[in-house]
Amino acid sequence: MAEPTLWIGADWNPEQWPRDVWRTDVELMVRAGVNLATVGVFSWSSLEPRPDEWRIDWLVDVLDLLHEHGVRADLATPTASPPPWLARLWPETSAVTAEGVRLSPFSRNHFCPTSAVYRERCAAVVQALLDRCAGHPAVALWHVGNEFGQTCFCDSCAAAFRVWLRERYGDLDGLNRAWGTAVWSQGVGDWDDVLPPRAAPYLHNPAQLLDFRRFASDAQLELFRAQRDQIRSVDATTPVTTNFMGFFAGVDYRRWARELDLVSDDSYPDPSRADAVVDSAMSSDLMRSLGGDRGWMLMEQAASTVNFRPHNAAKSPARLRREVFQAVARGARGLCWFQWHQAAQGPERFHSALLPAAGTDTRHHRMVAALGTELAGLPDLGEVPRAEVALLFDWPSWWAGTQRDLPSDRLDPLAQLRRWYRVCWQRGVLTDVLGSGDALDGVRLLLAPSAVLLDDATVARLRAWVRDGGHLWFGPFASAVDETTRLRQGPFPSGFADLLGVRGEEWHPLPDDQLDPDADPSRSADPDRSALSLSKRRQSTVALVPTDLGAGLPRGRADIWAEWLEVDSADVWARFQGGPADGGPAVLTSAAGAGRVGLVSTVPDAALLDAVLGRALDLARVAVPPAVPDVERVVRGGLTFLINHGQEVRTVPVPGATTDLLSGTRYRDAVELHADEVRVLTKEEV
Numbered sequence: 001m002a003e004p005t006l007w008i009g010a011d012w013n014p015e016q017w018p019r020d021v022w023r024t025d026v027e028l029m030v031r032a033g034v035n036l037a038t039v040g041v042f043s044w045s046s047l048e049p050r051p052d053e054w055r056i057d058w059l060v061d062v063l064d065l066l067h068e069h070g071v072r073a074d075l076a077t078p079t080a081s082p083p084p085w086l087a088r089l090w091p092e093t094s095a096v097t098a099e100g101v102r103l104s105p106f107s108r109n110h111f112c113p114t115s116a117v118y119r120e121r122c123a124a125v126v127q128a129l130l131d132r133c134a135g136h137p138a139v140a141l142w143h144v145g146n147e148f149g150q151t152c153f154c155d156s157c158a159a160a161f162r163v164w165l166r167e168r169y170g171d172l173d174g175l176n177r178a179w180g181t182a183v184w185s186q187g188v189g190d191w192d193d194v195l196p197p198r199a200a201p202y203l204h205n206p207a208q209l210l211d212f213r214r215f216a217s218d219a220q221l222e223l224f225r226a227q228r229d230q231i232r233s234v235d236a237t238t239p240v241t242t243n244f245m246g247f248f249a250g251v252d253y254r255r256w257a258r259e260l261d262l263v264s265d266d267s268y269p270d271p272s273r274a275d276a277v278v279d280s281a282m283s284s285d286l287m288r289s290l291g292g293d294r295g296w297m298l299m300e301q302a303a304s305t306v307n308f309r310p311h312n313a314a315k316s317p318a319r320l321r322r323e324v325f326q327a328v329a330r331g332a333r334g335l336c337w338f339q340w341h342q343a344a345q346g347p348e349r350f351h352s353a354l355l356p357a358a359g360t361d362t363r364h365h366r367m368v369a370a371l372g373t374e375l376a377g378l379p380d381l382g383e384v385p386r387a388e389v390a391l392l393f394d395w396p397s398w399w400a401g402t403q404r405d406l407p408s409d410r411l412d413p414l415a416q417l418r419r420w421y422r423v424c425w426q427r428g429v430l431t432d433v434l435g436s437g438d439a440l441d442g443v444r445l446l447l448a449p450s451a452v453l454l455d456d457a458t459v460a461r462l463r464a465w466v467r468d469g470g471h472l473w474f475g476p477f478a479s480a481v482d483e484t485t486r487l488r489q490g491p492f493p494s495g496f497a498d499l500l501g502v503r504g505e506e507w508h509p510l511p512d513d514q515l516d517p518d519a520d521p522s523r524s525a526d527p528d529r530s531a532l533s534l535s536k537r538r539q540s541t542v543a544l545v546p547t548d549l550g551a552g553l554p555r556g557r558a559d560i561w562a563e564w565l566e567v568d569s570a571d572v573w574a575r576f577q578g579g580p581a582d583g584g585p586a587v588l589t590s591a592a593g594a595g596r597v598g599l600v601s602t603v604p605d606a607a608l609l610d611a612v613l614g615r616a617l618d619l620a621r622v623a624v625p626p627a628v629p630d631v632e633r634v635v636r637g638g639l640t641f642l643i644n645h646g647q648e649v650r651t652v653p654v655p656g657a658t659t660d661l662l663s664g665t666r667y668r669d670a671v672e673l674h675a676d677e678v679r680v681l682t683k684e685e686v
């Protein structure tokens, strides 16, 4: 059966329901436009209630039932949550925290990724599944585990970490050099001395922390690969995926993405935050960039409330519709939900679903069923064009930028990325999210708001790219460390200072407003008091003033961070007024070869950042459509998606005659959108 224009679906957990519910569930799926059901994600104990006692028949019946109704299956391996017997018989299969606590079953995801027994038992249950289900006509996609991201600090992981380090560094000299173990007497004389970063009295070795992150990601990737290859050895044609979680720090999705046949993502923007739609757009752009030609699909989202925040606001139907069309506009090949039938038991019984506990005769179910039908009626969508602007984002740099020993913990790399992304989003400029190893063909402007860590090869490649005509703009604290977290020597931004025509000397986090010295938490032995005084601290800001070269930029404020820079030859657009870098340059740029480098050495307010990046877009000759506040505008395969995320009526200029596919309304030269409205416009009609 050919792939539909869009996969529309949901997780379905029939093992949580008596059999007489199954058929109704599937009939309702069909009525709601569902064509894909993710089954089996947490079904290990239902498939193997005791070791080697197999109960696969029910799952085959489920696949038969789906097939009978023309619904395809995204069949999951059930390995994310081992049954309690595994922990009882082999306690070493359960993960251990950095504090040495072994995790218990009766939740989920408690496994140790390097446990040999866990891996053996995974292979056994996956084989049992393959023996009975591979080749079943319902199966359209394999789904390995669920939301990988476990980290374990046990002895087995310590041993695997040593093997991983040996491969990376060859010998102990290499390890000692990379980890800088001469500091604080950490010299490693025997591989057995090496440990994961378990609970310790004070700051950890930063290189150990970073390598453990890399190792933990790779250790889980090995689990994924093992299952993927096991599946492929039996079924070489059905694509294999596992679900990502947007900007999730636990694993390096850039290393993972190349191992997947299809990138898929789970996205749960908080409905109580109006601007969470910008975050979900950024996640979609990340997934599109990770997926490349293979595309990506939204594997999970909530129809309304979730259950995992302390206070879970419900999502309005209009908001859900906006979020769904946003993902479609940004290239999604499928839109799925967690989950089809709201759980009656377990910790997710208060999590929304497409079929709510209140039943089918509900506003909620009618709405999602209508949405499913609307999506199923969309024509062939085509691909999203490659963006001319890209954000640079690497997991190791994110990890390095969130360690505890940095000049400030307020310069959060992801928050920086969001700030810069938001400017592009508001201006309707499509943005890819690329890693330092990705090809930059077609990219005119590369934004690096949080590139704390750059390896030597990347520095060389980016320099060459700029000389060949690329425009590269850095945010604060750029190129501070190399891939081992070693502080780069010489003026910063290291590797680019000469191209910029500046010499960075000192990072200057802005001081807090003056406090009573007795309230300084570092002087207090009482943790409650420290927390209290910290929360009362107020971050000061300093003024940013445009120079003659920056004439036309607004005056603004700088937050969190400043840098002391000596200028040799750069064009300075704005200077600090007040604060530790008073009078010094804050925003500057230089032509370099056929390209350009720029630096925003602080965290400017939104208006100033918008103006600065607006100029950077102009200089890079990036096409920028006329901006309309609150309206998201994305072109996919010749269709123009317009989404009004605000509460006001907006008019968007769209030259020529167009028709909205959703309502059939025809427009000439301008399209009006009320609050929450979505339009999918056909190509201009001549």
Ligand code: GLA
Residues within 6 Å of the ligand: 146, 147, 266, 268, 300, 302, 306, 307, 338, 348, 351
């Ligand atoms: C994750 C999981 C699902 C479910 C949802 C709830 O995405 O993959 O099993 O727990 O969260 O929001």
